[in-house]
Amino acid sequence: MITNTALDEMYQNLEEETRYIYRSLGLLPVCEINADMTAAITELPWGRVEWGLEVLADEQLLEPLGDHEGRVRYRLVSVARDHARSLALQHDPEHDRVLVLRRLCDWVLTISTQAQVRLTTAQATLRLSTMTEPPAVPAPFDDDAGALAWLESHEGNLLALLRSAQAAGWDELVWQLVDSFWPWFLRRHPYELWSAAHEIGLAAARRVGNEPAVRQMLLSGAIGLNAAGRMKDALRWYGEACDAARHAGDLRDEGQALLGLGSCHHDAGMPEQARPFLTRAIALWRSCGYPRGVALANIVLGEIDLADDPRRAMDAFAEARADLLEVDDSFDAARALVLQGHACVRTGDVEGGIREMTTGLASLADASSTRWRARALELLGAAHHDKGDTATARGYYQQAEQLYAVMRPADAERVRDLSAGLARLLTRPSAADVAGLHGEGPRG
Structure with missing residues (x-):
């Protein structure tokens, strides 16, 4: 282990600019760094920063972590982090130390906003x-x-x-x-x-x-809470957002909160409680000219209709997809297409439904959407299950399980059970087995 005395000797042998880089890195509340980040916090030229980082790595003060997007990533070793921070506290005025952190925050915000x-x-x-x-x-x-x-x-x-x-x-x-x-x-x-x-x-x-920001945090945070299974918390956040939006006269945010409340009730298996929220959201969004919101609400209404009227659901998904493409929302349009294909399977057109779901899945893969790729794969597994193609169905279920495992373990276990049931069929297939399985599988 490197001692403080050894670290002091290493530091004294560095050039002044590299010393400043080292001290600045000790102030950062992050695990990984690269030359872009370091140039931003020190306001030094990129080439000199890159050289300084290489010197620190040669001195074993930085641990190289490999390349990412053409940039070498590093981690400041723990003992060096404490040492660098203590030196910054000794040598750099408080204003300068605060400025290093602010530059880091501004740099991250600038690039993440562009993303x-x-x-x-x-x-x-x-x-x-x-x-x-x-x-x-x-x-x-x-x-x-x-x-x-x-x-x-x-x-x-x-x-x-x-x-x-x-x-x-x-x-x-x-x-x-x-x-x-x-x-x-x-x-x-x-x-x-x-x-x-x-x-x-x-x-x-x-x-x-900042009331608009409060509503933004409530609405986008509630989506995650509901998806994580924290329905009560999600309902509370959506309710607060709905009240705040109504008080502010913001029809768009009010509609978003109503959509969220409807989605929560639908996900909890309460479709009739969900409908009034969704129809109210649609009315608000039509009155203020927000077609994308109308389409998103129609997707949830279509999911509700899947149980009793798959043809009506298919029409709702098709209409929503067309509206979403019109406003250049390719991600949600792909979701609508997957569900449209699923509804098509439910009407008896299995091959047509598989084609639509496969096309939607490709778009979702391009968008790197983990949850919706998993759902599309599961629905494709169910469709192949319906047509009696057990091996293909199991392959889709296994892919869905892998994606679910990183975010929704309960769904991963559920799909694993579906795959295991098909595996048993593949090891001892019979006409009776296939007939018994035909038409089963997840439907929503």
């Missing part, structure tokens, strides 16, 4: 309204996959960054950081992080009295 605008434009409306000038830092990505990968690379830093910004009193920055990571929450469903981040963001928005 949000690229991946989920509709959700970025409130964030865009807070921006007074174009981003000062160019995005280190030029496609959707790169934007999502950048968010993934900073997922592990988010909570520590939020807590540091909260302690510094930068509440407007806090909720904006939470909001900017929306594409990551939506596509990958890290439920614990989703909930914890939104609780911090909601408290920050309330402290500064």
Whole structure:
């Protein structure tokens, strides 16, 4: 183990600029760093920062973690972190130390906002309204996959960054950081992080009295709470958002809260309680000219209709998909197409339904949506199950199980049981077995 004396000797042998880099890194509340981040917090040229990081790695003060998007990532070893921080406290004025943290927060927010605008434009409306000038830092990505990968690379830093910004009193920055990571929450469903981040963001928005931000945190946070199975908490957040939106006269946010309340009741197996919320949301959104919201509510109504009237459900999904494509929402349009295919299977057109679900699945894979890819795979497994193709059905179930396992263990276990039942058929198939299985499987 490196002693403090050895660290002091290493530090004294560094050039002054590299010393400053080292001290600055000790102030960061993040696990992983790279040259882009370090250049942002020190305001030094990128090439000199890269060289400084290589020197620190050669001295074994930084641990290389491999490349990500063409950038070498590092971790400051724990003993060096404490040493670097103590040196910063000795040599750097408080104002300069605070500035290092603020530059880090601003850098993350600038790039995550660009990812949000690229991946989920509709959700970025409130964030865009807070921006007074174009981003000062160019995005280190030029496609959707790169934007999502950048968010993934900073997922592990988010909570520590939020807590540091909260302690510094930068509440407007806090909720904006939470909001900017929306594409990551939506596509990958890290439920614990989703909930914890939104609780911090909601408290920050309330402290500064930013009512639109409060509603944003309540609405996007409630989606994660409901998806994680915390229905009571989700209903409370949606209820608060609905009351706040009604008080503010914000029809769009009120409709979003009503959609959430309807979705919660539908997910809990209470379709008749869900319908009034959804029909009210549609009426509000039609009155204020928000077709995307109308389409999203129609998707949930279509899911409710699946049980008793799959043809009506199929029409609802088709209409919703057309409306979503019209407003350039390809992600939700793909969800609608998967459900449209599922409804098609329920009407008896299994082959047609499989084609539509397969097309929808491809779009969801491009969008890197973990939850909806899992659901599409499960529904495709059910469709092949219906047509008696046991081996193909089991393959889809196994793929769905792998995706569910990282976010919804109960769903993974349920699909695992479906796959295991088919495995038993494959080991001892008979006409009676196939006849007994035909037509079974998940339907919603």
